[in-house]
Amino acid sequence: MTQNEENPQIMLALDAGGEGTKFIYANASNQVESAASCYMEPQIVKLPHSAIAQLQGNKISVALPENMCWIGVEQEFYAVGYLACSRFQGSKCLSTSKVETAIYKALAAIWVIKRKLELGAKFTLDVAVVLPPCELSDKAYFEEQLRQQARRFTTPDGEMSVDINKFLCFPEGAGTFLLYKGQSSAAQIHQEDIALVMLGYRNASVLVSRRGLLDIVASSELGMYRAINQIVKRSSNQSENRLVSAVAKAGWDVKREFLSNLVNTTNPKRKSYELDLLTTAITESRLEYFFQLKTWLDEMIPREANLIIFCGGTAEYLRQPLKKAFPERCLFHGGVKIPSQLDTGGLGCRLLDIYGVYTFLMQYSLQQKIGR
Template sequence: MADLTLSFDPGASLTKVIYELGNEETIRLLLMEPEMIQLPQSSIESYLVNRQGVGQARPENEAWVQCAGESECQVVGFLARQFLASPRLNRLKYESTLHKVLAAVGAIAQSSGLPNRFSLALVTPLPYGEYRNHPQLKAHLQKALKDFRFRGQRFKVKLESFNCLPEGAGLALIQCQQNGVEWFQRQAIAVLMFGHRNTTALIFERGKMTAGHTTNLGFHQLVQQAIERTSGQELVSLTAAIYEAGTELTPNNPVLQSLVKSHNPDNQVVELKQLIGAIATARVEYWRRLQEWLDAVLPRTITQVVLSGGAAMYLYQELEDYFPSTPTYWGMDLQHQIEQILGLDYRSCQSGKESLSFRLVDGFGLFLKFRATQSAV
């Protein structure tokens, strides 16, 4: 068995890593911001000098990596956000995954006290539209892991085992495990993954995947439409506020009030009204576009729908109304299991904890199935 086994989900709004050390039986969680930026070594040196040893950040919150032969560094996560990096939504996910994996592996190694040389078993999902690129991803990872530096420390990691599945496959595996193979073979199941960057539909009929579809209609489309209809809003804070506000688009909502930039009381009222209208309109447009896409890709023979991804929870009522007579599975039972196993206490906020556990469901399903195959070897 590998020294480190992990499920790596490179989400466009949050990198989610579920892992287990080879000498333990404790499943752990690592979260990192999605931003990444390439900088010269001198930028890191300047940052370290200016920091002057004040504070002691965890490795994942102060992460930069450098592959063998590279002269510059890739800054990842929270530190990249401090350098005003972007999430790179326009890039293929499998290309941006490489350095994020190195950063996560390095952060876990440093915080867990792993040696400079160790073995890794890795499973990761990709959007269905990029799934055919998984051989390239594996080759790039094998090469990069052999010799890289994380925060200046050199690591040589052997990729002992690798698997890649389309986003949403973890949920399909869970359904099969929970209900049995015979049940799974009798169903026509649609697994819908509503993410920040895109939305994916996987169709399973008679026990196998028969179709897959991906669209760029991710949650970021809603946020972008709201930004274009308002003034002075910032992407990260607006994204979080829209999600947290949900359907509570009222002037009394403190989450929306916190977004107001104006200092003049009269202007504040006008700005808040404009903001609420922009979000409400963007939400309607976003759902209408998704609805048309669902109409086009979903067969009428579907007997069950599996829903996942942060944007699915945001659109909970719209999706329930869209499938009035088809059973929907939201993985609530698995969410409770995730919360117990990982000990989630997301900033002591119940809604935040539930949201995070829901976003972890697919990756957790992949991890459990992948770990079982590793144990059987």
Template sequence: MTKVVYHVLSEIPNEPEILFMEPDLLEVSKESIELYESRKIGNPCPENEAWVKLGQEFYAVGFLAQKCFDARSNLEDLKYEKAILKVLAVVGAIAVKHNLSAQLNLSLALLLPYGEWEDRKKLEFGLADALSNFYFRGQHFKVILNVFQCKPEGGGLVLTRSKKLGVKFNSMNIAVLMLGYRDISSVVFEKGVSSGSSDKYGLTWMLKNIKNSTSGQNLTNLVKPVHLSGSSPAPKHFKSLAKSKKEEFRVEEISRLVQITAQSRKEYWNKIRDWISVNISGYMDLIIIGGGTSKYFSKELKKYFSSTEISWAAELERDVILAFDLPPRKDELALRFTDIYGLFLYLQNTVYNMTNQG
């Protein structure tokens, strides 16, 4: 998902809000957009009906791309290349939701996998140019990018934790480990000096194993039952995935899914463990662990780092639940927002300091 924490500054005091959109993105023709507009009924929320015109090209973003144009996320694409269009869609959606002017000032902070973080300057220049002249659902926007911050994934968590540690941070060995849907990444701080790495060994690595060893399954439908089954896959978790109409075949399908999930989980943990041993080596005073997949392997991670202090999502999960009134176990949504929320607080503080100094 595209996950956003935002705050609209206005004369009337208001609180930060969250917004999330499906990750899909697809270039479409002008005629396709015109046909969609001529046939639609009702007035969907802007984040669910997001289309952008940039230059002479049209793009459907999020739920609209998925539902009406059959877009499918390509997990091999670079995040930063799609980030520009997704930011345009998000800014447009927020502006429409809150009846904002088409000429806006924007302070923006983003997270990228460590392996793509080197492209942050290209991303900043591309964003500033695109934001200055684009259309969202036919409305022309001119947005000035006043502040831009880009950190590696896990940056929001480490910024939060470093604030608590103060001057001690630069005398410690600290690692941030992020386990996500697409990537696994780490940033290691040794006496304040950072290094990092990332690879495409997110949860999809395991889901692809299951998909390739079973019949008729897809990654999207596998996510929830696999996640809910945890370390003990059982038939009850996979009943909804059975395709056959004959009961005896359904039982076989479910049994196969349970077996393959348990096997794939072990293989995936071995892959993660080996990756960690290579990329987080040596003595660490503290391990900060985050990402939507981290709870899925919480027992294994606790055992692996048994001699090291662990900070789970920099203790931000409850803050997110309280700030946005989220159900504690709503699809681990709060956990998935912790890194972004930590970065948001950092950006908010930066903007506040700049405003007061100005």
């Protein structure tokens, strides 16, 4: 084997968001053909070694790596993603700093990539991550911890040792802005003020490009979780995990066929009654949430912004009321779509921000090679 084959160079762009960990990866020697995306559920849970031993004792498994992932760091073990939520009732940890869990989720993604690309236990990684603007001050800590922990951590395949070469960190929404910049004229970017609003599951953030200079305006915990939490309180026997997907699929029009699985009764009259209650809970909760969000956006979006780019999964859900609230200035997801061959999980606009970051990382790594 050549030296490059012995120590392959891998690229990873990662978003450890509150509604799921999304990442795009590729072997740097074949960036176009090997590029792929992956999604992991947002849950994570700390486990005793005995639970890991039991998992390892199960020799019959045909699960995909993203669905059977755990990692060990300094004698502490964590189940991540589907394994955490399906078997160990793991938490989304929305009340803690994203950086605290993002390190373990990044290590989990690294192991999944190892499996997907059929790599050995050692390789070199260029990584780009996104964080809420309110947590960007933690990026140095994130980088330090990720570099340290990646050098030696345990996985279902045994110990791994990964060297972090380049580390880049962006505020959420920056990737979408980079994609918009790539398809827009220089005059648009250099002569206008453009607001970029990232609406995720936990956070809502506003960035502003002032004639091409991107600046962070504000970030708050006004993501879709605020509405889901209210729906749980207003409805009967519902949980956040069950509601998220159903509410998203039901859309702003609240199509009841996507909610029927949430009702546990087989009695037709009772089912209709519970569906009415749930529909009312969704309608009232999201309206309350949108009023809070719009009040905040009215304060944070500069009046001189000629264009407002809304991005993120929550922005797509709120497309109808946002278009009414901000007519004429409204553009969703920068007018960009994720390449269908890369979006194998059907994440759509939720993958777009990290795709923009991945594209930047790919170009950045290429420039670094040329500059040597």
